[in-house]
Amino acid sequence: MLTERQKLILNAIIDDYVNSAEPVGSRSISKRSDITFSPATIRNEMSDIEDLGLLEQPHTSAGRIPSEKGYRYYVDHLVKRNEISLQEMDRVREYFADRMLQAENLVEEAAGILSQLTKYTAVALGPEIYRTTMKHFQIVSMSPTTAVAIIVTSTGHVESKTVTIEQGVGPADLEKMVNVFNARLTGVPLHLLRTRLYNEVAAELTRHVDRFEQVFKIIEQALEPAQSHRVIIDGTTKIFDQPEFRNVDQAKHLFELFGDTETLLKLMTVQETGVGIRIGKETGNEALSNCSLITAAYTFDGKPIGTIGLIGPTRMSYGRMVGLLEFISQELSRRMQGLSGGS
């Protein structure tokens, strides 16, 4: 446990370092208005805080920088959130209000404004498909052996997949299948489609359709993409402005991550509904070793349906970021609700 004075000093060091990106010395801390004691005292305290693992020294005769553990302590005990200004809140609201948005774009726009306001990279997961429902199913045949299957979701998202049709399945079979599918499964959450299909609709389908197995295979194919999230990313090039990423190799690793939707998806998939902060190694990803990941879920009908978040250097202004992300995710949820005419 830190003493009050140690907390004050740690707070001051992080505050300084976040702005300057330079190791912080005892003298510059002592000049702050909220610090009343001398550099020597600060040095002693800094040494103690370093022993606790919250600070690091790049080399003997340099100032201190916060360690990942230090940031963690700061985030858990010291940060005052909601430093978000009224102007920024207005800007976000205006941004959203400015355009007639469809649910799909809404998340993109949210990522856009988030990245603009923070100067960091914004990542978002589209409305989680497992929690949205099927609105319409359609098959458009392209050739005797191929067709395009289309699923429209309750959020206005359209998923399409080219499917192959086995021999012997005719247009009549397809039409019946589509009819039954629409009649019985509209409004069913996407992730339940497959089970519901087997349990409730299979019987009826067999009655109407000759080649049930083949038709079923087509549906299986069609459902495939519907299960994938949509990963949105914005402001990727902003990381080049951060001094810690002037090193090309580090930047390269980050950009490889930015292009890897698979991994981003895993990183962004979070259970908790509040704002979550992962610092450096806590992200579990090598490429993010000098980065922090802040995420927030957005909701629909009170249930989380997607995630929006930020990737920035560990040296970031957590208070502001958390406040901003909290606000934007709330605003996003609200707009989402408004759009889809939810309860």
Place this chain on the structure above:
Amino acid sequence: MLTERQKLILNAIIDDYVNSAEPVGSRSISKRSDITFSPATIRNEMSDIEDLGLLEQPHTSAGRIPSEKGYRYYVDHLVKRNEISLQEMDRVREYFADRMLQAENLVEEAAGILSQLTKYTAVALGPEIYRTTMKHFQIVSMSPTTAVAIIVTSTGHVESKTVTIEQGVGPADLEKMVNVFNARLTGVPLHLLRTRLYNEVAAELTRHVDRFEQVFKIIEQALEPAQSHRVIIDGTTKIFDQPEFRNVDQAKHLFELFGDTETLLKLMTVQETGVGIRIGKETGNEALSNCSLITAAYTFDGKPIGTIGLIGPTRMSYGRMVGLLEFISQELSRRMQGLSGGS
């Protein structure tokens, strides 16, 4: 006009420089097996070639590097294309054969293999929508005031757009509109949809639908995305491996370009059907000042329907790249044809 010997020397310098990325000196040229004369002679010749603007000297006591004009001369007069190996041809064919591909993915995969084989960034324009036809039109209503309009194209591409529906337009109107649209405009090239709609279908629509103007507005909205190309980009992070882009600021500009589909679209839209090479400033884009852009159109029924290309440093192996791109674009055209059951 260059003498034969000057051509030989220019060719040698470019060959060397492409591999080493270092200014090439007279001595290293003289060591090549195809060069029979002494460094001093080479120096004299180099000086002459420099006067013609085909070579540059980073500083007085350094070797020569090719200028953009030098590369242009090389490409126009010296390069021997089709250095592509049989193994590579096989690899491309295997890659394509390995998967059951739909038209949409085909181009993506082509960009993927191109980037893999070249270690440069591959860019492609999806099957050009102006040259593909409408296969199916559909409207799925989401709420009283919104709906999702879906257009399936002859290449299996699905475009969707959320449209707003003005008051007074009912489901019956929409259904009639969709029916007329499908009945009369299936098979029409996308870029002609709007005109054909006005000229041929408008009359019939007015007869069936009460609120023609409103319905028309919906169609206008729906056609919007159908006119946009799909820009595919792959291997973006590969540029970090090129020594000329170890400089973060240059890399930043390039990445900004990579994210700007608008500009990429313009860059990639080319008329000629063969392989086109633009070197440095010839691209007309600031961010590509040290880059070359090589493009090739791919065809369907003999007509160009899209473009595939490469972005790499001006210092690239043009012979190989041209051969490879020629081959891949041909292969892509062939597969495209095979898939869609074209003539």
Place this chain on the structure above:
DNA sequence: CGTTAGCACTCACTAACACCGAGTGCTAAT
């Protein structure tokens, strides 16, 4: 006894300098 002033010490960073070597341009010999 906690706090602080004083001081020796550390170490990254920078400038100045010499040196090396790859490469040129010129001249004179072949």
Place this chain on the structure above:
DNA sequence: ATTAGCACTCGGTGTTAGTGAGTGCTAACG
């Protein structure tokens, strides 16, 4: 016309000394 020889250029590297921000320790102080 070609080439060997040579003085010269200049970026890159390694050395050295100086600077300054910062530390840790010790001793004095209230």
